[in-house]
Amino acid sequence: NAGVTQTPKFRILKIGQSMTLQCTQDMNHNYMYWYRQDPGMGLKLIYYSVGAGITDKGEVPNGYNVSRSTTEDFPLRLELAAPSQTSVYFCASSATGALSYGYTFGSGTRLTVV
Amino acid sequence: GEDVEQSLFLSVREGDSSVINCTYTDSSSTYLYWYKQEPGAGLQLLTYIFSNMDMKQDQRLTVLLNKKDKHLSLRIADTQTGDSAIYFCAEVGNTDKLIFGTGTRLQVFP
Numbered sequence: 466n467a468g469v470t471q472t473p474k475f476r477i478l479k480i481g482q483s484m485t486l487q488c489t490q491d492m493n494h495n496y497m498y499w500y501r502q503d504p505g506m507g508l509k510l511i512y513y514s515v516g517a518g519i520t521d522k523g524e525v526p527n528g529y530n531v532s533r534s535t536t537e538d539f540p541l542r543l544e545l546a547a548p549s550q551t552s553v554y555f556c557a558s559s560a561t562g563a564l565s566y567g568y569t570f571g572s573g574t575r576l577t578v579v
Numbered sequence: 580g581e582d583v584e585q586s587l588f589l590s591v592r593e594g595d596s597s598v599i600n601c602t603y604t605d606s607s608s609t610y611l612y613w614y615k616q617e618p619g620a621g622l623q624l625l626t627y628i629f630s631n632m633d634m635k636q637d638q639r640l641t642v643l644l645n646k647k648d649k650h651l652s653l654r655i656a657d658t659q660t661g662d663s664a665i666y667f668c669a670e671v672g673n674t675d676k677l678i679f680g681t682g683t684r685l686q687v688f689p
Binding site: 506571 | 669677
């Protein structure tokens with residue numbers, strides 16, 4: 466029972482580099498989300514998806530892109546990394562949106578941009 | 580706009596009760612949640628309460644909801660060192676997505 470799997474767990478990027486944070490879930494959930502967590506700031510929604518082929522911006526989408534070609538996968542792309550993107554990134558999924566019994570979270574990716 | 584507020588830190592002695600408080604702004608929230616985050620891990624759903632309830636109890640956990648004041652609290656009885664974590668309150672916003680608070684770091688000392 467893998468749930469939501471995120472890779473990598475840690476990454477250091479140089480300013481201007483690009484990378485993709487991977488997220489996959491095996492629960493056949495339609496809804497998937499990307500959050501970033503900064504100290505004392507809680508979780509901020511970056512992007513979300515309500516199903517394969519459908520994505521939409523959250524609260525803090527600038528500097529990020531996503532795609533949802535399958536139900537299982539929801540990768541997050543950083544094109545030109547900036548120090549402000551140093552954060553912990555969490556992927557989450559749910560069966561029917563927030564009105565189901567909350568979200569299932571991955572264990573996170575800690576990203577440092579130097 | 581939607582906002583969820585929590586105090587950042589709480590320190591309690593092992594065996595005492597912990598009370599973590601949360602205020603929210605969206606009076607139409609139908610569900611309110613408490614999540615627990617242990618060091619280096621993702622968030623785990625701890626408990627939730629429907630907006631038509633005032634209280635929910637689950638073993639050592641008691642959730643109290645005051646809709647008039649838009650105040651939610653989580654009480655942990657007989658707090659243990661294993662309860663040390665960050666606790667997040669969350670409400671369902673008007674866009675059917677979870678809005679999280681800043682998190683309260685609970686430290687339990689012997």
